[in-house]
Amino acid sequence: xxxxxxxxxxxxxxxxxxxxxxxxxxxxxxxxxxxxxxxxxxxxxxxxxxxxxxxxxxxxxxxxxxxxxxxxxxxxxxxxxxxxxxxxxxxxxxxxxxxxxxxxxxxxxxxxxxxxxxxxxxxxxxxxxxxxxxxxxxxxxxxxxxxxxxxxxxxxxxxxxxxxxxxxxxxxxxxxxxxxxxxxxxxxxxxxxxxxxxxx
Numbered sequence: 466x467x468x469x470x471x472x473x474x475x476x477x478x479x480x481x482x483x484x485x486x487x488x489x490x491x492x493x494x495x496x497x498x499x500x501x502x503x504x505x506x507x508x509x510x511x512x513x514x515x516x517x518x519x520x521x522x523x524x525x526x527x528x529x530x531x532x533x534x535x536x537x538x539x540x541x542x543x544x545x546x547x548x549x550x551x552x553x554x555x556x557x558x559x560x561x562x563x564x565x566x567x568x569x570x571x572x573x574x575x576x577x578x579x580x581x582x583x584x585x586x587x588x589x590x591x592x593x594x595x596x597x598x599x600x601x602x603x604x605x606x607x608x609x610x611x612x613x614x615x616x617x618x619x620x621x622x623x624x625x626x627x628x629x630x631x632x633x634x635x636x637x638x639x640x641x642x643x644x645x646x647x648x649x650x651x652x653x654x655x656x657x658x659x660x661x662x663x664x665x
Contacts, residue, residue, distance in 0.1 A: 477507045480575045481564050481592065482553075484534040487577020491607040492538045495575040496545035498605070502572060505550040508538045509567050512557040531555040561595030575605040603637060616646045 478499040482488050492508065499506040510531040535553035542551050556563045564574055576593055593606045619634035621627065638645040 496542040500546040
């Protein structure tokens with residue numbers, strides 16, 4: 466299977482693939498998720514120039530790695546749910562930004578809790594944490610061994626996006642039969658907004 470380099474369409478379930486056990490667990494989980502939602506599954510392999518000594522090196526070294534990792538991931542996805550529509554995509558850039566930007570309004574982004582590479586020099590967090598901070602859609606961080614209990618977690622700031630956030634959070638909790646946990650900023654909870662904090 467030759468990886469495609471085009472952007473990913475809207476409404477898909479996007480999975481970060483790097484050949485690691487964590488990514489494999491994410492692919493298995495995401496294949497069932499995509500099938501349940503009736504949406505395509507997009508497997509995305511990212512060549513990271515910062516980790517490979519430059520973009521030219523990343524592209525040269527990454528072509529074989531991408532083809533191998535994406536082929537394996539596609540087989541895992543079909544084995545998890547043979548009816549799921551799978552497309553493979555290879556991109557070059559910072560991992561978190563590339564995953565977040567690889568689709569226009571994705572239904573969800575999935576990735577393993579631990580990838581093949583540690584956090585890059587100058588980055589105190591891993592790819593999963595960076596995606597969680599940057600994504601504008603639900604993000605699933607899949608562990609190799611899922612805990613018996615799970616939560617749907619939503620951050621609440623009482624801004625203009627609150628109704629959309631709450632609808633999405635309640636919908637995800639209802640879909641999975643999971644409890645919903647709302648995270649409220651201390652200043653927000655006590656009536657102090659970000660503009661006011663800037664004047665203190």
